[in-house]
Structure formats: structure tokens, C-alpha cells
Amino acid sequence: MTKPIHDLVRPHLVDIKTYDPIDPPDVLAKRAGVPEEKIVKLNGNENPYGGSPKVAEALANAPIHVYPDPLQRNVRAALAAHTGFDQSNIIAGAGSDELIDLLLRLFISPGDTVLDCDPTFGMYGFCARVAGADIKLVPRDDAFEIDMPAVKEAIDEHTKIMFVSSPNNPTGNLISEADVRELLETGPVVVVDEAYHEFARETMAGLVAEYENLVVLRTLSKWAGLAGLRIGYGFMGARLVDHVIDIKPPYNVSVAAEAALLASLADSDVLLAQVDRLIDDQKRLFAELEKLPGLKPWPSRANFILCQVEDGRAGKVYEGLARRGIFVRKFGHERLKDCFRVSIGTPEQNDAFLTALAELV
Ligand SMILES: Cc1ncc(COP(=O)(O)O)c(C=O)c1O
Structure with missing residues (x-):
């Protein structure tokens, strides 16, 4: 008699709390009963302009019949040239998501703790759960700033790694840099996730030379519009890079992702000019949201804005937008139950969102 399959699954994974992912446009369109080309997708912090036109050409010529370079030499050299860091301090993943997962697989043994400054990006907690870590959530303060005394209080000998999305x-x-330094001095690995770096234009990467326990993550999903190709990277000490290389799937960055990264970095002036436009549009959208009664937009340095609506209305607003084919991100998190997050779209998408929202709040 064979056992039921869940008896064979590792016990902590049988009923794991999963990540709450976003659906692709065709699924959203079907749900809303709106043609796919009419969907206004503002739920994934993606780049509404798409990637560089040079990417399509690079993909057409990519040698897709050969395995990619396990040591990612071209990718790391191009990232080194683009960022000014040494390639011995850089490693790439299939999205920064993969690097989050790899870091947890590298550092977590049973009984180890991951510290998360809540609310934050859900992948940290999800990958920590998969890795079998205990997770300590330290609530952010009323302004969503990290509660530094509480974080320091929560750190003990089991704390291996903490995540800070910035x-x-x-x-x-x-x-702030002062807070990052204070966290680094406590000892565990500190991962500063700079997925939105090109929008915020501040970085902790310069501290990698000083602290072996610092990892800084970046991605091409947002500014370079490559979310669908899955390519992210991290800065860290050379010894840690080697440990990540030791455990990563050898061919984790595909030939297509490599070609797209190289083409995007060669076209970074154009892409960053587009980011400038998105930053301007973000400011305009924020100013308009501030005018709406019953809604509080939270100041943001990224290509999205967290919007808080009056008690109990967030669900209705979300549904009303979705019925009009406009998709924003809602959250299962208790502290965010009155909130949704809207990504910055094209000016036309932002206008469509604002017009619909004004009717709903
Ligand atoms: C803070 C943060 N980190 C990482 C990611 C994932 O990026 P990637 O597409 O490179 O896996 C996201 C995506 O939304 C994010 O918001």
C-alpha cells in the first residue's frame, strides 16, 4: 500500500502559507469581462513602457540551443561595468526572488530565525517558511518606519538573517544609512533589497566593502522592464558570492535573460530617461490622490503608491476598479486591510485609474 503523497512531503511544507501572486493579464481580463487590450494593469510594479526595443533584437539572435554560463561571466562583467563594482562582488539570479531563496537556503538551519520588518515584501516570509525558518515579525511604526529598538531587542543568537526592502x-x-549600519553591527546577515533603486536613487551598496554580512539586491524587472524574463542580481562580499555559486542551480540565468540584460544595459540611457518620466508621473499622481477626500496616499520613492482608504471601503474600491478593468494590488495583511497599492502606469493609465477612483472613494 503506497502512502498518501502528503505523508512524503516535508512536514513543514504540507500546509505552507503560500505567496499571494498576481495573475497575468489574460486571466484578469476574463475575470473583469473586459478585452485583454483594455486592461489597465497597475498591480505588479512593472514598467508600463515594456523593455528596451533592443531586447527583441538581442533575443532573436540569442543562442538558445546552448546552456548558459554557470559563472555568468558576461552578465557579471556587464553589471560590473554598469554599476562600478567588481564582478567578484556580483552574482545574478532568475529574478532577485531567486537570490532571496538562495540566501535563505544558504543560511538557514532548523531552529534559525529570520527577522522581517512587517509589513513588507511577501517573498521574504514565504521563502523563509519554505526554508523551514522561524520567522520573527517586528512591526513597523505608525509611519511604516523600521522600529529600530524593537528590531535590536528581537535579535538573539538564533537570528541569522533579516530583510529590509528599501x-x-x-x-x-x-x-537611512545610519540605521543600516546599526543593523549590520548587530551581526546577522542584513539584506537590503533595492528592487526600486533606479527610482529612489539611493543605495547601501557602498557598504559592501565594509561589511561581510551585507547583501544588496537589485533587479531589472522594474526600471528595465524585464519582469517576464527573470533577471536580478546582488552585491555582496566575494566569499559570499562563492558560497551562492556553490549552491545555485548551475544554469539559473537563461541565455534569453543574459541577452536581454546585456541589451538593456547597453540602452540604459534610454531606459533611465523613461524612469525619469515615471518619477515625474508618480509625483503628479500623488498630488492628484492627495486631493481625493477619504483617501491617504503614502509618500513613496518607488514606482508605486500605497493608498489608504476610509474604514472598510478598500474592498469596494478594489472591486469597483476591477469591474472597470483596472487592477491594483490588495493585501491579506491585517495592517493593510484599508489599503491598496497602485503602480505608476502610462499617463493614460494613470488618468483612467484616477477617474475611476474619484467615482469610488
Ligand atoms: C522589494 C522587492 N524585491 C524583489 C522583488 C522581485 O523582483 P524580481 O522580479 O527581480 O524577482 C520585488 C518585486 O515586486 C520587490 O518588490
């Missing part, structure tokens, strides 16, 4: 997804605020 700007924080979904609240949009940054951590």
Missing part, C-alpha cells in the same frame, strides 16, 4: 514594498519609504 524603498519598502508596499509602503514606499527608505531606510
Whole structure:
């Protein structure tokens, strides 16, 4: 008699709390009963302009029949040239998501703790749960700033790694260098996730030379419009890079992702000019949201804005927007139950969102 399959699954994974992902446009369109080309997708912090036109050409010529370079030489060299860091301090992943997962697999043994400054990006907690870590949530303060005394209080000999999204997804605020240094001095690995760096233009990457326990993550999903190709990278000490290389799937960055990264970095002036436009549009959208009664937009340094609506109305607003084919991000988190997050779209998408929202709040 064979056992039921869940008896064979590792016990902590049988009923794991999953990540709450976003659906693709065709699924959203079907749900809303709206043609796919009419969907206004503002729920994934994606780049509404798409990637560089040079990417399509690079993909057409990519040698897709050969395995990619396990040591990512071209990718790391191009990232080194683009960022000014040494390639021995850089490693790439299939999205920064993969690097989050790899870091947890590298550092977590049974009984170890991951510290999360809550609310924040859900992948940290999800990957920590998969890795079998205990998770300590330290609530952010009323302004969603990190509660430094509480974080330091929560750190003990079991704390292996902590995650700080800066700007924080979904609240949009940054951590200061003084606070990062204070966290680094406590000992555990500190991962500063700079997925929105090109929008915020502040970085802790310079501290990698000083602290072996610092990792800084970046991605091409947002500013370079490559979310669908899955390519992110991290800065860290060379010894830690080697440990990540030791455990990563050898061919984790595909030939297509490599070609797209190289083409995007070669076209970074154009892409960053687009980011400038998105930052301007973010400011305009924020100013308009501030005018709406019953709604509080939270200041943000990223390509999204967290919007808080009056008690109990967030669900209705979300549904009303969705019925009009406009998709924003809602959250299962108790502290965010009155909130949704809207990504910055094209001016036309932002206008469509604002017009619909004004009818709903
Ligand atoms: C803070 C943060 N980190 C990482 C990611 C994931 O990026 P990637 O697409 O590179 O996996 C996201 C995506 O939304 C994010 O918001």
C-alpha cells in the first residue's frame, strides 16, 4: 500500500502559507469581462513602457540551443561595468526572488530565525517558511518606519538573517544609512533589497566593502522592464558570492535573460530617461490622490503608491476598479486591510485609474 503523497512531503511544507501572486493579464481580463487590450494593469510594479526595443533584437539572435554560463561571466562583467563594482562582488539570479531563496537556503538551519520588518515584501516570509525558518515579525511604526529598538531587542543568537526592502514594498519609504549600519553591527546577515533603486536613487551598496554580512539586491524587472524574463542580481562580499555559486542551480540565468540584460544595459540611457518620466508621473499622481477626500496616499520613492482608504471601503474600491478593468494590488495583511497599492502606469493609465477612483472613494 503506497502512502498518501502528503505523508512524503516535508512536514513543514504540507500546509505552507503560500505567496499571494498576481495573475497575468489574460486571466484578469476574463475575470473583469473586459478585452485583454483594455486592461489597465497597475498591480505588479512593472514598467508600463515594456523593455528596451533592443531586447527583441538581442533575443532573436540569442543562442538558445546552448546552456548558459554557470559563472555568468558576461552578465557579471556587464553589471560590473554598469554599476562600478567588481564582478567578484556580483552574482545574478532568475529574478532577485531567486537570490532571496538562495540566501535563505544558504543560511538557514532548523531552529534559525529570520527577522522581517512587517509589513513588507511577501517573498521574504514565504521563502523563509519554505526554508523551514522561524520567522520573527517586528512591526513597523505608525509611519511604516523600521522600529529600530524593537528590531535590536528581537535579535538573539538564533537570528541569522533579516530583510529590509528599501524603498519598502508596499509602503514606499527608505531606510537611512545610519540605521543600516546599526543593523549590520548587530551581526546577522542584513539584506537590503533595492528592487526600486533606479527610482529612489539611493543605495547601501557602498557598504559592501565594509561589511561581510551585507547583501544588496537589485533587479531589472522594474526600471528595465524585464519582469517576464527573470533577471536580478546582488552585491555582496566575494566569499559570499562563492558560497551562492556553490549552491545555485548551475544554469539559473537563461541565455534569453543574459541577452536581454546585456541589451538593456547597453540602452540604459534610454531606459533611465523613461524612469525619469515615471518619477515625474508618480509625483503628479500623488498630488492628484492627495486631493481625493477619504483617501491617504503614502509618500513613496518607488514606482508605486500605497493608498489608504476610509474604514472598510478598500474592498469596494478594489472591486469597483476591477469591474472597470483596472487592477491594483490588495493585501491579506491585517495592517493593510484599508489599503491598496497602485503602480505608476502610462499617463493614460494613470488618468483612467484616477477617474475611476474619484467615482469610488
Ligand atoms: C522589494 C522587492 N524585491 C524583489 C522583488 C522581485 O523582483 P524580481 O522580479 O527581480 O524577482 C520585488 C518585486 O515586486 C520587490 O518588490
